[in-house]
Amino acid sequence: MIEIKNVSKTFPTSAGTFEALHDVSLTIGSSEIFGLIGESGAGKSTLVRCINLLERPTSGTVEVDGRDITNLRGRELRAFRSGIGMVFQSLSLFQQRTVLENVRFPATLGTSDVSRLSAAEQRKRASQLLEVVGLAEKAESYPNQLSGGQQQRVAIARALMTSPSILLCDEATSALDTLTTASVLKTLAHIREEMGITIVLITHSLYVARSICDRIAVMEAGRIVEQGTTKEVFEAPKAQITRALLGIESGEEVA
Ligand SMILES: Nc1ncnc2c1ncn2[C@@H]1O[C@H](COP(=O)(O)OP(=O)(O)OP(=O)(O)O)[C@@H](O)[C@H]1O
Ligand SMILES: [Mg+2]
Incomplete structure (x- = not known):
């Protein structure tokens, strides 16, 4: 289980500082496929990078299976990271x-x-x-x-x-056509079945989110503005940004 508690992340910038994550709390269950969606710049990658400490939260904690990992360093950090797989936006194969x-x-x-x-x-x-x-x-x-x-x-x-025990996927399918995406998704679902691994998946594709995620969180400007089961979020989106992402005009009823 991954428990993100009140995580904020501030980056120094030439103009001062920029808060990429603001008081984010999220619990992801074991063997769950959890989707993160939101517009470009919403903070999705930053949040996922806090799970394996590629970024360190400025405040708040990340617990994995009950252990606070936020302050791990050196050998302990390397050992912890080897328990987390990551598939990045860019492929980086040799x-x-x-x-x-x-x-x-x-x-x-x-x-x-x-x-x-x-x-x-x-x-x-x-x-x-x-x-x-x-x-x-x-x-x-x-x-x-x-x-x-x-x-x-x-x-x-x-x-x-x-x-x-955890696989983090950052846009693993964005560069792919629909059929290819389907084969990658099938692979991820198969891996979860076979290995009982927890998968956190960032995606711009609602099709991807809808096809394999158990639950989804929607991010906007460093905050989580909505979360729920995939069915809940797709059938009764609450936040304005979710409705916008789903292409629903405000005031329109969801089919
Ligand atoms: N090292 C950094 N220094 C300064 N600002 C940063 C840094 N990393 C990220 N940011 C800023 O934090 C915000 C969130 O970035 P992040 O990469 O998490 O977005 P994202 O939701 O993954 O977007 P995308 O969908 O485009 O990948 C952006 O405004 C970005 O410019
Ligand atoms: Mg990103």
Whole structure:
């Protein structure tokens, strides 16, 4: 379980400071697929980056499975991070390494249990993960020989290499067409079923949110303005921004 409690994040800027998150509180249950939506600049990435401490909250705390992680440093922080997989907006696969070696890569960093496996065992695990994301036959290909959706699935497999209990996905499907997106989503849903992993998914696509998220939070200007089950948010959006995102004119009834 992830508990974000009263988190604010202020960045120093040339003009002074900018508050990217304002008193955000959110609880995400184990094995849940939780969606974050909101306009560009709303604070979605900043919030997700606070979960693995790529950003440190200026105030407030983040607890993972009851443990306050906000002040972790050094070795403890690295060990904690190895329990969290992240798929970024940009893919960042190594072009000069095979797909299999890309997936294996986190095991070579030496911060998690998989780093203690022999190279052969690590490769075996990497190929099992490629099977999970449906790309077993691409193990010896190079990233630039794959489609965008396939590369995205390689990035997902790589994020799973350390057996994380949480997977953070920042816009994992935004650059993809509808059919490819569907295959990536199917992969994520499958991973949740197989591994019971918690998935936090940032998306601009309401289609994505609606198809796989159990619950959704809507962000606007550093705040969470609405949250609920996917059904609740889509069928009875409360906040103005949610209605705007859903393309509903104010005053109009929701079908
Ligand atoms: N390091 C930083 N320094 C200053 N301001 C920042 C920094 N990182 C983010 N911000 C600001 O915080 C706000 C939230 O940014 P964030 O990246 O979280 O938005 P987002 O909701 O993920 O947007 P998008 O949908 O475009 O990815 C933005 O106004 C951004 O300019
Ligand atoms: Mg972002």
